[in-house]
Amino acid sequence: MLENLTTEKRNEDTTGLDKLTILETVEKMNQEDMKAVKAISKQAEAITALIEQVVYSLKNGGRLFYFGAGTSGRLGILDAAECVPTFNTDPELVQGIIAGGESAMTVAVEGAEDSTTLAAEDFKERELTAKDIVIGISASGRTPYVIGGLKYATEIGATTAAISCNEEAEISKFASYPIEVSAGPEILTGSTRLKAGTMQKLILNMISTISMVHLGKVYENLMIDVKPTNEKLIERAKNIIMEATGVSKEDATFYFEDSDQQVKLAITRILTGTSKEEAQTLLDKNDGFIRKAIEMAK
Structure with missing residues (x-):
């Protein structure tokens, strides 16, 4: 049930959010965000295992797909898009997919995340193969769009991974490399673009950056494959x-x-x-x- 998810529960420390001053709210949000960083550190081994698999897939002719709905989907697209100028990768190598298509980047598409077949259609359009690796992203860990995509990827033989912000997440059951990070309820109840979104972004930063380091796109700590477009x-x-x-x-x-x-x-x-x-x-x-x-x- 949705109300049982940590990401949906009320944060007992912020029930007076509407009475706090701006400074008090800034300090409170900063305190809550620190929990996000600590939560990720607990999943270091799981994240490492996933990155090793991403490197393997990319070295052997595969592609990396991030996919999700709403904020989760947008974050995947953001990370994928940044790989092109930062590491001079082919736009096809790392791709982000959002439920409802490109228009969903700015406007919510009614019912897209509730579809269990839409992700399969998106992957068919991109000709997903067994060489590829797909990472489903869902703050709640129960998004039907992501579950459907993971099921289809498994049928194809692609490697599957999942990033969720609740423990014992539903999507973890359908992924070979599940990552579950939980930093407690949001300061604004149910607004998973906050701590949950921060945790997702930090993990995606690790996946793309560290993978590219191990693909020879970094020397020392320098972006040696940067694409000089301006x-x-x-x-x-x-x-x-x-x-x-x-x-x-x-x-x-x-x-x-x-x-x-x-x-x-x-x-x-x-x-x-x-x-x-x-x-x-x-x-x-x-x-x-x-x-x-x-x-x-x-």
Whole structure:
């Protein structure tokens, strides 16, 4: 029953929410948000196991799909979209799906989350395969749209995972990699865009970022595959080259342009003292990992 879910219960510490000053409310929300971070730390091993599987799937020709309804779906789409400029991934590699389609990003689509077949249709449209991994996101842990999608993915042979914000969540039963994080009732009863949404976003941050690190898209702690699509990102790309190699701004600019604006290639050329072609070969032989390319060059 919905009323039995932690995310739906009243927070006894905030029953006087409408009487608090703005400062008191800010402090109270901050206190509650701290609980979200602590809740995630308890699920470190489960999150690790899921990320290992995501890396495996992406290395072996699979794609990563986040899917959910409402806030959960929007957060998945947000994380997927950010992978393209941050890590220069193909838009097909990491995808977010929301119940009701793109229009549901801004306006709720009546009944979409209650459908047990809609997610299967969404996955069929994207030609889901056994190589792919799907992560169903649901604060309540009982969204029919997510359950239906997990069932379909299992039938196809795809790897399944679930992120929920209640213990003993229904969707966990249909996932090989279930993650359940609970930080208690929301400051505003039932508003799961708050702590629940924060926990979901933090976990998605971990999944995408750590997966990309292990796919060779990070050197040290630098975004070496950043896609320079505007002036800010072009400047960031040059600064990354400078940070990674210690060269001057002038040299960073030269290597950036001469490497077809590929930060990773420019850094590899500088650190190995090789030509553009040789550096690219080194990267190709080492699955795009700069550190491994440097070792091979030695």
